Amino acid sequence: MNTAKVDSGALDEGAPAEPEELPLAAGFPAPTREGWAALVDEVVRKAGRLGADAEPGAGVDQLCWSTPDGITMRPLYTADDARDDTAGVPGAAPFVRGSRPNGPAPDGWDVRQRHAEPDAEAANAAVIADLENGVTSVWLAVGTGGVPVADIPAALDGVLLDLAPVVLDASGDAADAELAAAEAFLALAADRGVAPDALLGTLGLDPVGRRARTGTGPDVAAVVPLARRVAAEFPQVRAVVVDALPVHLAGASDAQELGWSLAAGVAYLRELTGAGLDVPGAARLLEFRYAATAEQFPTIAKLRAARRLWSRVTEACGAPVPQAQHAVCSPAMLTRRDSYVNLLRGTVAGFAAGVGGADAVTVAPFDAAIGAPEGFSRRIARNTQSLLVQEAHAARVIDPAGGSWLVESLTAELATAAWAFLQEIEAAGGAVAALDAGLVAERVGEVRERRRTAAARRKAPITGVSEFADLAEPAVTRRALPEPPAGGLPRYRPAEPYEAFRDRSDAMLAETGARPRAFLATLGPLAAYTVRAGFARNLLQAGGIEAPDAGPTETAAEVAEAFREAGTPVAVLCSTDALYGERGAETVAALRDAGARYVLLAGKAGVEEVDGHMAAGGDALAVIGSVYEAIDMALEVSA
Secondary structure: OOEEEOOHHHOOOOOOOOOOEEEOOOOOOOOOHHHHHHHHHHHHHHOOOOOOOOOOOHHHHHOOEEOOOOOEEOOOOOHHHOOOOOOOOOOOOOOOOOOOOOOOOOOOOEEEEEEOOOOHHHHHHHHHHHHOOOOOEEEEEEOOOOEOHHHHHHHOOOOOOOOOOEEEEOOOOOOOHHHHHHHHHHHHHHHOOOOOOOOOEEEEEOHHHHHHHHOOOOOHHHHHHHHHHHHHHOOOEEEEEEEOHHHHHOOOOHHHHHHHHHHHHHHHHHHHHHOOOOHHHHHHOEEEEEEEOOOHHHHHHHHHHHHHHHHHHHHHHOOOOOOOEEEEEOHHHOOOOOHHHHHHHHHHHHHHHHHOOOOEEEOOOOOOOOOOOOHHHHHHHHHHHHHHHHHOOOOOOOOOOOOOHHHHHHHHHHHHHHHHHHHHHHHOOOHHHHHHOOHHHHHHHHHHHHHHHHHHOOOOOOEOOOEOOOOOOOOOOOOOOOOOOOOOOOOOOOOHHHHHHHHHHHHHHHHHOOOOEOEEEEOOOHHHHHHHHHHHHHHHHOOOOEOOEOOOOOOHHHHHHHHHOOOOOEEEEEOOHHHHHHHHHHHHHHHHHOOOOEEEEEOOOOOOOOOEEEOOOOOHHHHHHHHHHHHHHHHHHHO
């Protein structure tokens, strides 16, 4: 943009008159896309990724990448990439820019904290502490992993049910627990004299989500009796949760998560309207739950696309209806190792969820992947949102990403891909039929395998886990949580394979007093090996493997002598390709004479005498596994 509006009324009286518009780029030539592409070509060509005879602008293609949905992400977006004019205005169909005409409520979005505590007294203390310090609604686990249904009154003692919405979650318990918890909550409100039209909350009924988690569950029609009662008596209570997290946690792409949620929402709409409710009345009973990740722009676009898609679904049913959204910090992105990095992930996810227009946002405590969160971690989680809302004022701007060519383009492309997945599910008979037939598992499994490959090859790096692991990191321990229900879609967390190796390293340290080691056979001066040695050490430490090095060396004999003192059967040769060609073979031979049973080479050079290579883009998990195998074999021989 080359001009800026000037508020002349804000100028001091007597100041020189200013023009209505200031040319901010005066004196500079107007930039063109072609000129920018030419500059990109120069940089990419210098990096050796573009030939001299390449077509003009070919370098831009080198900077593009594809999402799990096959959407091409470009390095530069312009108005030509976002010509979609269907975003509308806030509060009006298709609700892309938000469900409310004036944006979030005056105090920002709903700050929702999850509580999964079996002891009712402890749960109540935590709930009250949260509500007194910035949380505005409670997400309460009931049954397995949470308070028993009979203890709901004790857990909510002192909670004003007409002021703080309570969202029930009995998904970890028996199939009838959701109905029992809902009935207990409504009875509690009646006992406390809360007027039906003043009661707030969500009852958490979700048989479709239960089937996705466990492979079994009641029919969708099970929600109808209670949902009809809620529709008639409790105008501010939602009965049903359309939970996309089970699909997300199985490794689904953003479009698959969206398409699945639409199919599940349609299943509920069919049942509720078939029971006599009109479309707006049935849709009002639903709350959609989506994952928010540390990929902020995809998260923003996903939430915007979700509202657009649901508006289209309800419009096709007779009347466009806004979507109630609850965005949850993705459990899949959290790590057990270097868990304080989760603070950054949660902050970005919470920001993206709020900016994306979610009605309610849950930021997970940083230790949620380890076990039961403690008071400190819950405090940090709620304060994260308080800072976003009260200090950063992220909720004061309506749809702040609106108009961004990247976000508008990604919103439209996600919506298109999600609609295609919805159609595939509907063609299979709907959400439940597609689950039972294995269609959802198959499609999501394809994406999950691509995610596994990206994590293994560190193309999707995990800070503190697959990259920059700290072996001296103090362990964070928490009370263990119950295992999630068996059956249904699998649960996938990219950090788990690396964390398993770290656990193995800890066990070896506890048993023997030393961690597994791989010796870095650094060949030549510091400048020759430092880059590859750093790469090798970073990779090995991701698996809990220490990596001492030889330091600057002149001869293969010096490398071999340093290896003898390292106390490991594994060596990794680190140097330049030139030195590999000159002294690689003799150094490997010297290492083998010194007792090396397994020799790797950092890089892709052709030294035939080595047992394998480690290089950028290679399978890091496979390399780490091979090192452990070599160490185990050496231990067996020595025993």
